Amino acid sequence: MTQPTPVLSLTNIHKAFDGVIAIQDFSLDLFPGEIVALVGDNGAGKSTLIKMISGVYSPTSGTVALDGEKVSFADASSARNRGIEVVYQDLALADQQPVFMNMFLGRELTKPPFGLLDKERMRRESQALVDELDVRIPSASSTIRDLSGGQRQGIAIARATHWASKLILLDEPTAALGVAETARVEQLVASLRERNLAILIISHSLDQVFTLSDRICVLRRGEQIGIRKTAETDKNEIVSMITGVHK
Numbered sequence: 001m002t003q004p005t006p007v008l009s010l011t012n013i014h015k016a017f018d019g020v021i022a023i024q025d026f027s028l029d030l031f032p033g034e035i036v037a038l039v040g041d042n043g044a045g046k047s048t049l050i051k052m053i054s055g056v057y058s059p060t061s062g063t064v065a066l067d068g069e070k071v072s073f074a075d076a077s078s079a080r081n082r083g084i085e086v087v088y089q090d091l092a093l094a095d096q097q098p099v100f101m102n103m104f105l106g107r108e109l110t111k112p113p114f115g116l117l118d119k120e121r122m123r124r125e126s127q128a129l130v131d132e133l134d135v136r137i138p139s140a141s142s143t144i145r146d147l148s149g150g151q152r153q154g155i156a157i158a159r160a161t162h163w164a165s166k167l168i169l170l171d172e173p174t175a176a177l178g179v180a181e182t183a184r185v186e187q188l189v190a191s192l193r194e195r196n197l198a199i200l201i202i203s204h205s206l207d208q209v210f211t212l213s214d215r216i217c218v219l220r221r222g223e224q225i226g227i228r229k230t231a232e233t234d235k236n237e238i239v240s241m242i243t244g245v246h247k
């Protein structure tokens with residue numbers, strides 16, 4: 001069977017901050033429709049890696065390719081324009097605004113001839129999206145501050161899904177959520193596979209990693225320890241890879 005072209009290829013990526021190595025010699029291919037978990041202890045380099053993929057940092061050396069074409073993002077909006085969306089822990093939602101304005105934050109729809117906001121269309125499209133993804137909120141007109149943590153996370157992921165054509169990066173998407181809300185968000189993330197997006201998820205929860213991912217990539221102090229197919233490994237092996245301690 002021939003492999004499809006990876007959506008994203010990272011090859012021999014290095015990143016140093018003032019001579020301090022944060023990531024060394026990291027390589028990973030991400031394919032459409034798969035969920036890859038990035039795991040490692042605090043300071044392992046996970047956030048640095050996400051920031052290099054999303055255009056916040058440039059690698060010190062190494063290449064980033066999208067659909068086989070080498071790219072170099074000047075900033076986060078250049079990465080967004082190429083179909084890469086990030087959902088950060090702090091969600092970056094405007095609390096006082098309705099869901100539909102958040103869905104289009106910074107990319108608002110306007111209507112001719114005066115370029116006024118097309119609130120009705122944004123509301124309609126947002127409602128269709130939350131319905132389709134089964135994000136359970138009262139309505140697309142609800143104000144963000146009136147929603148629960150899980151509902152907000154659902155909105156942040158729905159927004160990323162709306163705009164991402166290739167890749168969604170999720171940084172600890174359930175860190176602040178309770179058990180039931182976590183399960184709901186995990187269902188939502190799992191459903192994104194069907195949209196043929198590639199998903200890279202940072203999570204400290206190995207339960208979550210084993211529930212959601214197809215492959216697991218382990219980092220330790222900036223070094224890529226290995227990549228495993230989730231179905232072919234277990235928690236003991238992953239913990240050993242994370243800590244460097246073999247039982």
Ligand SMILES: Nc1ncnc2c1ncn2[C@@H]1O[C@H](COP(=O)(O)OP(=O)(O)OP(=O)(O)O)[C@@H](O)[C@H]1O
Nearest residue numbers: 017020021022040041042043044045046047048049
């Ligand atoms: N802007 C920066 N300037 C200098 N050093 C940095 C910077 N960002 C990260 N580092 C260093 O790079 C290394 C990796 O940090 P990073 O935040 O990527 O790890 P992480 O795996 O995301 O950790 P955590 O799970 O705690 O968020 C650390 O040693 C950190 O101190």
